[in-house]
Amino acid sequence: MRSLGLLSLLFCSIVANANSADGTCSVTYRPKTNETAFAAVGSSLKIADRTCLSNVLIIPFDTESGAVTIPQGEYPSIGQKDGKVLFSVNNTSGMKADSCFFCDPIEYLLIDRKRPKTLCSLSKLNLESCANDNSISYTVTQKSHTDLGQCAPSLVYFGRQGTVLKFAVNDCSSISKPTLTYDLSLGRVIRFLDDRYSVINADNQGIYYRRIDKSELKNNDVVPETIETAKNENSNNAVELASTSLQEANLKEKVN
Numbered sequence: 448m449r450s451l452g453l454l455s456l457l458f459c460s461i462v463a464n465a466n467s468a469d470g471t472c473s474v475t476y477r478p479k480t481n482e483t484a485f486a487a488v489g490s491s492l493k494i495a496d497r498t499c500l501s502n503v504l505i506i507p508f509d510t511e512s513g514a515v516t517i518p519q520g521e522y523p524s525i526g527q528k529d530g531k532v533l534f535s536v537n538n539t540s541g542m543k544a545d546s547c548f549f550c551d552p553i554e555y556l557l558i559d560r561k562r563p564k565t566l567c568s569l570s571k572l573n574l575e576s577c578a579n580d581n582s583i584s585y586t587v588t589q590k591s592h593t594d595l596g597q598c599a600p601s602l603v604y605f606g607r608q609g610t611v612l613k614f615a616v617n618d619c620s621s622i623s624k625p626t627l628t629y630d631l632s633l634g635r636v637i638r639f640l641d642d643r644y645s646v647i648n649a650d651n652q653g654i655y656y657r658r659i660d661k662s663e664l665k666n667n668d669v670v671p672e673t674i675e676t677a678k679n680e681n682s683n684n685a686v687e688l689a690s691t692s693l694q695e696a697n698l699k700e701k702v703n
Contacts, residue, residue, distance in 0.1 A: 472499040476599060478658050486604050487653040491617050492644060493601040498593040504534045504556060505586045512578050514550045515568055518542035521590075522556055530560045532587075533569070546570070558587065602627065602639045604654045612637070612649055638662065 475496050478484035486492050502524035510517045520538030527533065534556040536544040546553050551570035558566060566585055567577035598619040605613040605625035614627040616639075629637040635646045636659070643662055647655040664670065 472497055474498075474597075474599075480658055480660055483647065483655065483657045485653055485655050488604055488606055488651065490653070491599070491601040491603050492639075492654075492656065493599050493642060493658070495597040495599040496593055496595050497597050498591055500589055500591050502532055502534075503588055503590050504558070505588060506538075507584055507586075510583060512566075512583060513576075514547040515544065515553065515576075516546075517544040517556070517583075525555070531557045532560070533557050544568070600640070601642070602637075602644075604649070606651060607649045612646065612654070614639075640666070 475498070477494050477496065484492075504522040504524070506517050506519055506522065508519045510519075518538060518540075520540045520542055522534040522536070522538050522544070525533050525535050536553050536556060538544075544553055544556060546568075551572050551574060553568045554571045554573075555569045556566065557569055557575075562577075562580070564580045565577050566583045567575055569575050598617065600616075600618050603615040603617050603622055603625075605615055607613070610631040612629045612631065613625045614629070615625040616623045616627065627639075629646075631646065637644050637646060641661050643659045645657045645659050647657060649655070
């Protein structure tokens, strides 16, 4: 490929970013610990936000290289193969890098880690074509993208009957029937797997709650049955119940 573009290249930036982890993701949850939230009937008590870091190829201006045209824009990475970083031929502005009408269509743009100063293309027939070193102006940087409101295994509120709260379970493949119940007369702190929630108020509209710290007691932990253990649990429940009752009273005042 020959380029009519600017003969400049941020070599160090490309080497550093092309060798950085691509597709690294992290997950955070809402509400955060100790945040008060509301979930309507039929809604999950916890959702996830997924943030991923990926490489992006930046072409600073429209470039023609032999039979290939690459519009200005940002081209996201779609993976790696055999030491090569692959980029989409579609940029984030909706434009597409393409070959001539009678040429083999381009499948990917790519950069070989061993030749970071050279931009190449890979055709649908798996034929690789590369420009001369330093002949195309481009940089590779890393950007993050967050997908909000993703599913997380959680309770789904399904109403209240007296002191009993009804929940279904969303395991991210389906939502069960409302088969789980929690009796507020036994305490306003409820637990599902490792998640704990302090119930502030619940009615036919929805549930006000606070997501609290995980318990030190893990599932299937062996706990000695002692009087002190029972006393501590009762004391903790009493303190949490008093705190929650006060929040409920304050909430009702605001609503009224």
